[in-house]
Amino acid sequence: xxxxxxxxxxxxxxxxxxxxxxxxxxxxxxxxxxxxxxxxxxxxxxxxxxxxxxxxxxxxxxxxxxxxxxxxxxxxxxxxxxxxxxxxxxxxxxxxxxxxxxxxxxxxxxxxxxxxxxxxxxxxxxxxxxxxxxxxxxxxxxxxxxxxxxxxxxxxxxxxxxxxxxxxxxxxxxxxxxxxxxxxxxxxxxxxxxxxxxxxxxxxxxxxxxxxxxxxxxxxxxxxxxxxxxxxxxxxxxxxxxxxxxxxxxxxxxxxxxxxxxxxxxxxxxxxxxxxxxxxxxxxxxxxxxxxxxxx
Amino acid sequence: xxxxxxxxxxxxxxxxxxxxxxxxxxxxxxxxxxxxxxxxxxxxxxxxxxxxxxxxxxxxxxxxxxxxxxxxxxxxxxxxxxxxxxxxxxxxxxxxxxxxxxxxxxxxxxxxxxxxxxxxxxxxxxxxxxxxxxxxxxxxxxxxxxxxxxxxxxxxx
Numbered sequence: 491x492x493x494x495x496x497x498x499x500x501x502x503x504x505x506x507x508x509x510x511x512x513x514x515x516x517x518x519x520x521x522x523x524x525x526x527x528x529x530x531x532x533x534x535x536x537x538x539x540x541x542x543x544x545x546x547x548x549x550x551x552x553x554x555x556x557x558x559x560x561x562x563x564x565x566x567x568x569x570x571x572x573x574x575x576x577x578x579x580x581x582x583x584x585x586x587x588x589x590x591x592x593x594x595x596x597x598x599x600x601x602x603x604x605x606x607x608x609x610x611x612x613x614x615x616x617x618x619x620x621x622x623x624x625x626x627x628x629x630x631x632x633x634x635x636x637x638x639x640x641x642x643x644x645x646x647x648x649x650x651x652x653x654x655x656x657x658x659x660x661x662x663x664x665x666x667x668x669x670x671x672x673x674x675x676x677x678x679x680x681x682x683x684x685x686x687x688x689x690x691x692x693x694x695x696x697x698x699x700x701x702x703x704x705x706x707x708x709x710x711x712x713x714x715x716x717x718x719x720x721x722x723x724x725x726x727x728x729x730x731x732x733x734x735x736x737x738x739x740x741x742x743x744x745x746x747x748x749x750x751x752x753x754x755x756x757x758x759x760x761x762x763x764x765x766x767x768x769x770x771x772x773x774x775x776x777x778x779x780x781x782x783x784x785x786x
Numbered sequence: 787x788x789x790x791x792x793x794x795x796x797x798x799x800x801x802x803x804x805x806x807x808x809x810x811x812x813x814x815x816x817x818x819x820x821x822x823x824x825x826x827x828x829x830x831x832x833x834x835x836x837x838x839x840x841x842x843x844x845x846x847x848x849x850x851x852x853x854x855x856x857x858x859x860x861x862x863x864x865x866x867x868x869x870x871x872x873x874x875x876x877x878x879x880x881x882x883x884x885x886x887x888x889x890x891x892x893x894x895x896x897x898x899x900x901x902x903x904x905x906x907x908x909x910x911x912x913x914x915x916x917x918x919x920x921x922x923x924x925x926x927x928x929x930x931x932x933x934x935x936x937x938x939x940x941x942x943x
Contacts, residue, residue, distance in 0.1 A: 492832045492880060492887065492932060509840050513870035516844045520866065523859030528909055533858050540852040547801070547853065551809050624808040625816050626854045634855075661855055668855040675912035696912065 534661070538639065541663030548624050548634060548666060555623035559762075614728055615768040616650070617641060621761060622666065631674035631694065633657070635764060638665045643766055646726050650765040654732035654755025655679065655720055659766075671758055672733070673698045680723035681733050686711040689721050692733060692752065698759040701734055703750040708741050710748060718752055728769035791942040796838065799826055799935055800846060808853060817916050820924035822931070823850050824898050827865055828891060829935050831872045832879050843869030857905065864901035868894045884929060891928050895921045 619637040626632040657671040722729030732755040740749035803822035830838035847862030
């Protein structure tokens with residue numbers, strides 16, 4: 491039974507509009523809000539203000555988990571730390587060796603591109619961001635990260651981890667940002683099959699270990715084990731980052747499209763940190779419209 | 787001198803509800819998370835309708851939208867609607883025995899999720915029947931949650 495305060499008798503003589511009218515007005519206002527948020531995106535700065543208000547709560551929920559993690563790190567065994575250090579050193583050596591090759595390739599690529607008179611791709615700038623320990627929505631694959639507009643994050647920015655593309659930013663607050671993962675069923679990502687150069691779109695499945703390629707016909711040149719990279723179409727994701735590996739190609743002659751399942755390259759459910767990417771292409775496309783608007 | 791204390795416990799209960807809404811739960815449990823904010827709104831509207839009304843429910847909904855990254859206004863509309871229904875019947879819900887009270891909460895939460903589903907369907911969001919599980923878990927958690935809030939009311943009296 492719900493306790494009732496004896497003093498609470500004022501409901502018989504409420505001031506202002508009746509609750510029914512008030513509810514109706516608020517419902518209409520909510521619909522206006524939803525339409526302008528969804529259709530026109532007018533409310534981005536309103537959202538930014540609101541998320542500054544709710545940020546302390548997110549930080550508060552995140553704090554004990556972050557602290558627990560920090561303490562666990564601090565009390566890690568010495569032996570394990572040594573092993574980890576050894577591993578990292580080895581990995582670093584290998585990565586450096588590869589990087590030397592990459593420098594040469596990049597120079598060659600730039601030279602070829604100038605020969606072909608196409609714009610050179612500038613190296614991408616990245617920033618490490620931690621994932622906040624909060625659950626945004628059970629059935630949707632969303633995360634909150636601890637970098638926001640203050641750090642230069644923007645809506646639509648691509649997120650990476652050590653293995654591949656994680657997702658993109660949907661809303662930016664001053665101190666934090668929300669992002670959608672590639673495994674969310676509402677997320678689509680233009681990809682390219684490395685082996686055949688085939689272009690298609692990868693759509694999330696709602697499970698963190700699975701993405702789908704629903705738009706390929708049965709005779710498409712694709713097979714299990716093919717590597718997928720971002721194709722850079724659509725201008726959101728930088729080109730050439732790994733997205734996943736094709737796991738299963740299911741051809742059914744009765745269906746117009748093949749059922750193709752891929753495993754995402756990024757470790758979506760185990761990440762603690764992600765990289766924010768500013769790609770060279772993006773700054774180009776940002777500058778261009780501004781220049782166009784200056785010279786009519 | 788009593789009033790500000792009850793006000794504090796109302797604010798604290800809402801903060802707790804919001805925190806419980808975003809605290810990370812392992813794997814499958816996360817899909818069964820009860821709607822703490824909706825339950826808290828219903829409780830206070832039935833208990834102290836002259837303080838907590840449709841307007842506060844709506845503002846809580848906006849906060850929930852921002853907190854969970856939903857469309858701005860969807861939880862607000864849903865909470866305002868169930869707040870009004872709860873207000874309409876608050877005199878009756880007060881005298882219900884526990885099982886009827888749970889049933890009333892069940893119906894209110896069904897309306898709440900109906901609005902959310904409707905909005906999600908309208909904007910073409912991917913829907914699954916799993917999103918109705920919180921209605922059941924909320925009803926299971928309701929006696930505990932309302933007991934906790936009740937003791938908060940009793941303590942300040």
